[in-house]
Amino acid sequence: MFMESANPTINFFLNEGVPFETVILILMLPIIATFIAFLRQVVGIKAFGIYTPLLITFAFLATNGLKYGIVIFLAVILSGMLLRFILKPLRLLYLPRVAIMLSLVALIVLLMLTLGGNLRRTGLASVSIFPIxxxxxxxxxxxxxxxxxxxxxxxxxxxxxxxxxxxxxxLASWEALIRIIVAEPWLVLLTLPINFFLGKWTGLRLSEYLRFKEILKKQ
Incomplete structure (x- = not known):
């Protein structure tokens, strides 16, 4: 339904055999990355840097619905917290400890997927390996x-x-934005000057305004 207004550049990629979903996701990447940079630099939401939320976003896009992605995300975090406390008394070196945790979390996720299949939650049971x-x-x-x-x-x-x-x-699933990208893919290049501006940002973040609101009022 997006192909009616597709830009010749998009058609070129498609004619060369690149899947439409791949083209859109790659063009979405600079937009999502810029959005995350804006939240970090201007709003003050730190998260785990820029790379991790970007990857998680695309992992969510690859799951069979956002709810299953959130379930897996929370399961991984909660499992990681629990396993760290269990392994802490053993005083293991960092890398072996993380390897053990990754292994156990993987098994926990496998059990969760199996449980999803048993409960007829086929969307959860059939999540691909990439987002997991x-x-x-x-x-x-x-x-x-x-x-x-x-x-x-x-x-x-x-x-x-x-x-x-x-x-x-x-944002990446927003049909209006996808239509714009399909029609005018060059607009993605606008993320470069936006990020340049963000890179020069020296003002207070929104979260800092809220945190120091009382102090700023007194000045």
Whole structure:
């Protein structure tokens, strides 16, 4: 339904054998990345950097519905938290400990998918390996933040990552935006000057305005 107004550039990619979904997702990547950068630099939502929420967004797009992606995400985070506390008394070195956690989280996710199939949740049971692997690797990032900054910060960053990824999912699924990209793919290049502007941003973030609102009022 988007092909009626497709730009010749889009048609060229399609004629060369590149799938339409792949073209759209690749063109969406700069937009989602810019959106995440805006949230971080201007709004003050940190999340797990820019790379992780970007990957989670595309993992959500690859699942059989956003709800299943969220379920897997939360299962991975909760499993990671639980396993860290279980393994902590063993005083293992970082990399072997993370390897054990990744292995156990993978098994937990497998059991969850099996349970989904048993409960006739075929959408959950048939989630492809790509989004599952992406979200399982989130465990390492989560554990690293837990060690460096504590549980509270790790949980907050995980929830911020989830929030950004959900918004990114809806942004990438927005039909109006897809139509614009299909019709005028060159507009994606506008993300470059936008990011240049964000890179020069020196003002207070929105979250900082809210945090220091009382102090700013006194000035």
């Amino acid at each position: 692997l992406i979200m399982i690797t989130l465990v390492e990032k989560f554990v690293a933040v837990q060690i460096e900054k504590g549980n509270k910060t790790a949980i907050i960053l995980a929830l911020e990552t989830l929030l950004i990824s959900i918004v990114g999912f809806y």
